[in-house]
Amino acid sequence: MNKSLKRLATMQRIQVTGLHLFYSKGYYNTSVDDILKELSLSKGAFYYHFDSKEDFFIQIIENLLVRKVYGMLIQPIEGHDHTLTMIADCFEDALETAVHNELDYGFVLSNFINEFNGRNENIMKHLNEILKVWEVNLVSAIQRGKFNGHIDRHVDAEGVALYLMSAYIGIRTLMVETAPAARKYRFMAQLRQYFKSLEVKTTSH
């Protein structure tokens, strides 16, 4: 194998396992040794590739988290009509993978945000960037919906986006331990109810 390819492959391996463990046990509660034991690698290998545990985690954010969030929550609602339907289906899919695969990485963000909030400014900066991208994308999707005539022109796009993010973060927290499938179902029903109230009132008889 090519040298630079091998380097990337090893880094990737460590990062994937690292994210896995950080997600399930928490960042501060997972030691570098834990990750290395899982991979039968040594300290030397780790610190050859990464400057520190923090640097390591930031690389995980940039390489894995960003893409996961993008693929799961952003890309699916880009460039489509019927914005609200797209968003609802997107949330439905994301929650569905959360039901069946507890380590889906679909929205690890809320866990990490809670863990680093007010504790590690540097890492929070990177996590907030992902949130911001998500928010901006939601806002523009909603504005697109208003422009296309599917969403009432009086709705506050930023408000809706914030509300959607809140609801999603919250339901992900509540789905981890208790009745995920049932909760997902109930949540989605209410979300669609809320969406109805955003639609244009053309049928006001």
Next chain:
Amino acid sequence: MNKSLKRLATMQRIQVTGLHLFYSKGYYNTSVDDILKELSLSKGAFYYHFDSKEDFFIQIIENLLVRKVYGMLIQPIEGHDHTLTMIADCFEDALETAVHNELDYGFVLSNFINEFNGRNENIMKHLNEILKVWEVNLVSAIQRGKFNGHIDRHVDAEGVALYLMSAYIGIRTLMVETAPAARKYRFMAQLRQYFKSLEVKTTSH
């Protein structure tokens, strides 16, 4: 001072400071020594009153957290008409304290739930109990609203309760770092919008 009173006073002091630090730095990221340094107390004092760090935290939950959540989110919506208005005002108040006092303990729950989810079953049991009480209370409030004729009888009370809890947990997470006041305002507007869609459609002309 009475002996047993002094005991309780000391335990209370340690617990209050403990909750403060656990909330701001996280449970696993706060050492017993951190708490004791803040109080100028010694290890001996701590382990005289508490069996372990975990036992200590569970007592904090039972003595402080339960009451805070009850006083802030449960008691205010008990036994009133105009359920939805009550809930909205209750959320508004709770978020308002969150805006002005970052350590308000208003809903520390979401932080801790995220921290212990899948990591400490014992502590999660206690946290889930609080959530359960909250949920049950919301459900019965909504059913009361249906009975009183303020809420449409077709709405799923459990679904609404879950949705409210999700939204609240999520907005609390999102309010910690970025523009809390503005986000609170936007959030509440959308919540009220959602509530409108739950009201009885008496004015359907």
Next chain:
DNA sequence: TAGGTATCAGACCCATCAGTCGGTTTCGCC
């Protein structure tokens, strides 16, 4: 006021953890 107990002090133990460092193996290349 003497003795007992509740309360607290702080040195100590042992495990863990992030990070270091000198050394060894593997690989590409001439």
Next chain:
DNA sequence: GGCGAAACCGACTGATGGGTCTGATACCTA
């Protein structure tokens, strides 16, 4: 095939954390 660099090994360090233990005070009661 041999040289140099990349990749990796693993013992070690210094710091920290949870928890223990031996006492020292403060306080109550008889």
